[in-house]
Amino acid sequence: MKQFVLNILISFILFIFSASVFGQIQAAFLDFDKATATVNIGGNIDIGVRIDSGSNQISSTDAYVLYDPVLLEAVAITPGTFFPTVVNNITSGRLYIAGLVDDAASSKTGTGIVATITFKGLSIGQANLAYDCQQGVYNSSKIIQNDLDATNIIDCEQSGTSLISVEAAGTNPINTTPGAVNRYPNNATNSALPKTGIFDNISKVAVPGMILFIVGVALRLVL
Structure with a gap:
């Protein structure tokens, strides 16, 4: 049971880091x-x-x-x-x-x-x-x-x-x-618009916090 929980925990952490933290590749x-x-x-x-x-x-x-x-x-x-x-x-x-x-x-x-x-x-x-x-x-x-x-x-x-x-x-x-x-009235060129919105800042804090919370819960189940 403990090994099963650990496997689930590791898989979930890898998924979170790959999809949420590092983001998806955008097409050209x-x-x-x-x-x-x-x-x-x-x-x-x-x-x-x-x-x-x-x-x-x-x-x-x-x-x-x-x-x-x-x-x-x-x-x-x-x-x-x-x-x-x-x-x-x-x-x-x-x-x-x-x-x-x-x-x-x-x-x-x-x-x-x-x-x-x-x-x-x-x-x-x-x-x-x-x-x-x-x-x-x-x-x-x-x-x-x-x-x-x-x-x-x-x-x-x-x-x-x-x-x-x-x-x-x-x-x-x-x-x-x-x-x-x-199609692009602001005529943005040469660089992507900076990410300064409140939701971006929240996500930077929320994702690591969620990971730590899940790790804590899983460790309590295992130990």
Whole structure:
């Protein structure tokens, strides 16, 4: 009986420390800074390619963005501030953006803008922007972890989309804030928001206290 209680106690403590104290690994994914946007025919709209590393240290990303070339023209790609080096290639209906650190000893964490794509409205309609992301496919979007194996840790299921409405000239202001709905209005970049809430502080005290309480009860049962 005593050995059984001890086994239960050890298993419970390991579970608490792994799930509550150390936390779960958060996935890395690509998103756009605007959920929706509006542009006139002949006008331009800027869409940011946003990366979230989750809880990982990363060294690079490959972002393949799909768009409708009948409705939109990708006219320019401007490097963002998240990665020090950004390269790109624009083709009709599909564009490529790569961001990477300058040396193998460096890594990036948190969130930020990899690059900003400038689209021009060509004809009336609704164009959906999406990431070409397929696990295990070479020519597909990736987020590379800073490890010896260069592990691709992207979560394709969390990849964001953006809907761009192209309207007739003069219908709406061109490339202005009313023409776009920002997905991240606070524009948080390069680092995760600090955890300063009261619930975080309570959990730091409650978890060790609960463990000590359970240990005390178990020892009384055993001894």
